[in-house]
Amino acid sequence: MKLWKKAAGLIKDRNSIWAASISRRTSYRNPDLESIVIKATSHDELHVDYKNFHRVYQWVRTSPMYVKPLLYAISSRMEKTRSWVVALKGLMLMHGIFCCKIPALQRIGRLPFELSNFTDGHSRPSKTWAYDAFVRAYFTYLDQRSAFLQETATSAVAFKKQQQLGRLQGGGLDLQHAEEEPPLTEELVKLRKWQALMDMLLEIRPNLGTAKVYLVFEAMICILTEIFDVYSRICKGIARVLLRIYFAPGKEEAQMALAVVQKAAMQGQELEMYLEFCRDLGALGSSECPKVKQIPEEDIKDLERIIHEAGDDAVKEKRKREEIVDKESDGDKWEVFPEDDMISWVSTGYNDASAAAADYNNPFASSSNLMPHVAPAHTKPVLPDLISF
Secondary structure, eight states: OOHHHHHHHHHHHHHHHHHHHTSOOOSSOOHHHHHHHHHHTOSOTTOOOHHHHHHHHHHHHHOGGGHHHHHHHHHHHHHHOOOHHHHHHHHHHHHHHGGGOOTTGGGOOSOSSOOTTOOOSSSOHHHHHHHHHHHHHHHHHHHHHHHHHHHHHHHHHHHHHHHHHHHHHTTOOOTTSOOOOOOHHHHHHHHHHHHHHHHHHHTOOOOTTGGGSHHHHHHHHHHHHHHHHHHHHHHHHHHHHHHHHHHSOOHHHHHHHHHHHHHHHHHHHHHHHHHHHHHHHTSBOTTTSOOOOOOOHHHHHHHHHHHHTTTOHHHHHHHHHHHHHHHHTGGGGGOOSOGGGGGGGBOSSTTOTTSOGGGSOOTTSOOSOOSOOOOOSSSSOOOOOOOOO
């Protein structure tokens, strides 16, 4: 990074902080929070300020009243910037905000800013086109992820209310009754949407030149962790759906499930190629990451058989009695990424894929503290906990 460019970025950040500090405090603006957001999304491409990332999450966890000022601060920063560095840091910050499990944040819908046509305005396009494409792909995923969070939260609330209303109308007042499962069709539709998000994630990839840049490398670690999480959700969701289909086979549901399973098989192959690409970049350890377990062929054949035999009740009943016990014990084969070992597959440092995995905290470990980890003061960046939903 040239000295003059670094100095210019520093001056811009200081001017932005000064302008925020003298702004009027309203229900939509908080000067202190705006200053923290500006520091977290500085123009310095050689440093990620996880300390101020952490402070942003502390603010938003304190009270829902800070959600609007936070969204205003990030949106203003993103809409004004022409720097790929600021844009990428803003997306990483927004990604982390989704991890806070604040209901108000999970209902914002589409992101409150637009980067789908982002281009860097400080360098020639021939130098920044790869960074621009990376930012646009990352934004597309987070934008759709945010919309999916809202849709999921809304449908969950509606389903719960429908359950309670049904019990009251049926004369039962026991609202503590065991929760019923959502309709199978709804679960299959949700799996399709997870798979669409997985496709978007696999489109986020740097080229060989930009992958060696520190900031892009940091973002790739977060994206890889997200990929592991989303693919695991898909596999576990398929396991639940298949079990329900084997218990109560139906042709329409089996056809939908077959399409989902076939898509998952294809995504498993694409994921293997993506992970190989990341190993070449150094974002994954060369020996620790296991191969992706592919979709069992027998599950595809079972679904095809269910579709073929959908009209023969006697055959269906016989097959169900023969297979249901076996299928209940098949869940382990869908555990594609063991959570306790997952983080050891990710490279343990920028330009140091062979470093010890013990330097990292597992972002998938169950903990009440879901805020991103504050990186200690050493040369090896520590993976922030940005991807626990």
